[in-house]
Amino acid sequence: MVPIIKANVGRTNWPLMAAKAVAAAAAALACGIAAAQADAPKYGGTLEVGSVYPTISALSWDLADWNWKQNYDTGQVYEQLFAADLSKSRRNGGKYAFQADAWLPPDAIRGELAESWKWIDPLTLEVKLRKNVRFPAKPGVMEERELTSEDVLFSYGRMNASAKKIPSYYDYLTKVEAPDKYTVIFRFKEFNAEWDYRFGWGYYSGIMPKEVATAGAANWKNVTGTGPFTLNQFTQGNSTTYVKNAQYWDTDKIGGKDYKLPFVDKMVLRTVKDEATRNTMLRTGKLDVLELVRWTAVDELKKSAPQLKWSKWLSYTGQYLALRVDTKPFNDIRVRRALNMAVNKQEIVKQYYGGNAELFAYPQHPDYGGYFEPLSTMPDSVKELFTYNPEKAKKLLAEAGYPKGFKFKVQVCACNQDHMEMLPLIGAYLEQVGVKIEIQPMEYGAYLSAMTTKTNAPGYMMANGHTNPTTTLRKSFVAGQVWNASQWNDPAFTARVDQAFQIRDEGKRQEAIRAMTRDIVAQAPYIWLPTPYVFTAWWPWVKNYDGELRAGAVRSGPIYARAWIDQEMKKKLGF
Structure with a gap:
């Protein structure tokens, strides 16, 4: 940015000032380019995350079980029609922290699997899906194929038919249709202000292929979706490991350039029941991010690990x-x-x-x-x-x-x-x-x-x-x-x-x-x-991240797909 120069007009040497201004602008531009180059994302590495629900492992892998935590565990793999528009996060100059457990303001929602949507009439919503979004091959479960409107129809129908469904959850809908490969029509009996939350980005909005249900949706080994990661390993009471989905469709614009996501090769969600152990893992760099730190531990962690970055937020x-x-x-x-x-x-x-x-x-x-x-x-x-x-x-x-x-x-x-x-x-x-x-x-x-x-x-x-x-x-x-x-x-x-x-x-x-x-x-x-009030802490080598926790209902997948590890900084800090 060129600095604003205030001058005394009567005493100014204009040629000299002009030369200095040009030089200053060039220097500022050079610094900006250098900073942009320094902050250019790097691929690779493992992101270790201490869970915001540190004592609770995955409750179920089957979306039709209607468990409240399923998006947290499967949201790296299963995508939804809509998600948070992270370009409007505070780190990108926006006004949203994206920490609420299941609240996306109307102006902070983007299409995820949905490319566009519109109301045809007051009780009919048309959703157009993105083309060439792929389910990766899963041995013993499914061959690689494209996501279509039939997958949305199947996922909605399976959730609606579940005996565990929340009463009245879909009562405002009369029918969901798939008139062609990339179009889904939602027909309403009556308007519902939560329509986008309930079937678009909420707790129970994941899109799952029929093949997973056929193979057995409750078995974590069968889980596969269109998201940025694939589920690689699950150890009850300890960790859930995800690896990069090389066929993931989305990108992130950084410094005016589009980068293919995700950046990290592997992401690990840690379940650590003992609070002191969690804090020690953070302090010693075994965790890159600890999503939840109680206020009682903050002062000591700030003393013992002063390089940590912090976000304070009122619990949701x-x-x-x-x-x-x-x-x-x-x-x-x-x-x-x-x-x-x-x-x-x-x-x-x-x-x-x-x-x-x-x-x-x-x-x-x-x-x-x-x-x-x-x-x-x-x-x-x-x-x-x-x-x-x-x-x-x-x-x-x-x-x-x-x-x-x-x-x-x-x-x-x-x-x-x-x-x-x-x-x-x-x-x-x-x-x-x-x-x-x-x-x-x-x-x-x-x-x-x-x-x-x-x-x-x-x-x-x-x-x-x-x-x-x-x-x-x-x-x-x-x-x-x-x-x-x-x-x-x-x-x-x-x-x-x-x-x-x-x-x-x-x-x-x-x-x-x-x-x-x-x-x-x-x-x-x-x-x-x-x-x-609670806190989120992370090491400064975690880039493109500022304490965001949810890009939908308890769903962090789109957030961590955009984070990358500055390996050089990590080494300089002794880790």
């Missing part, structure tokens, strides 16, 4: 203790509100989290623009739930018929160290108003099964992804939904959720969502808990 996983409203005493709103007032949430933020948390960030996240409403503007019925008031809590319990309190069981995942440490503290607060809890730690599989089968205990300590502004209300507070741990069942509220999905005008939809959020928070089906 809400925390709460769900109270089953279909059981006594939690069918009484006075009891639920009392338990909220009995917990000193401000003290948890200041003392337990050292200030590294926000008191009110669930079910809506502050990043959700017009959908989020701060606590300061909430009605008193909401503010009261976040104000420590044990005396009023005792009064409400007495009014509800529990002057001496009661005891209830709380299930918690043993894999969540934060919750294992926080729950006894919550128990201590509750005991001050006569309420005692019995803590039941569970392994993740049994813990998740308790909720999905609706056999969870009256208390259920939970970390639940915000997902997006509309889904967070549907999945958590609509009867029959998988993640409704409180078993909330209010037909009038369900009707309001359904109506919100049908509002095309985003401003009006935001207004409806804010009103519903105020109402459901005041009903206190949960003990609302603070949302912590």
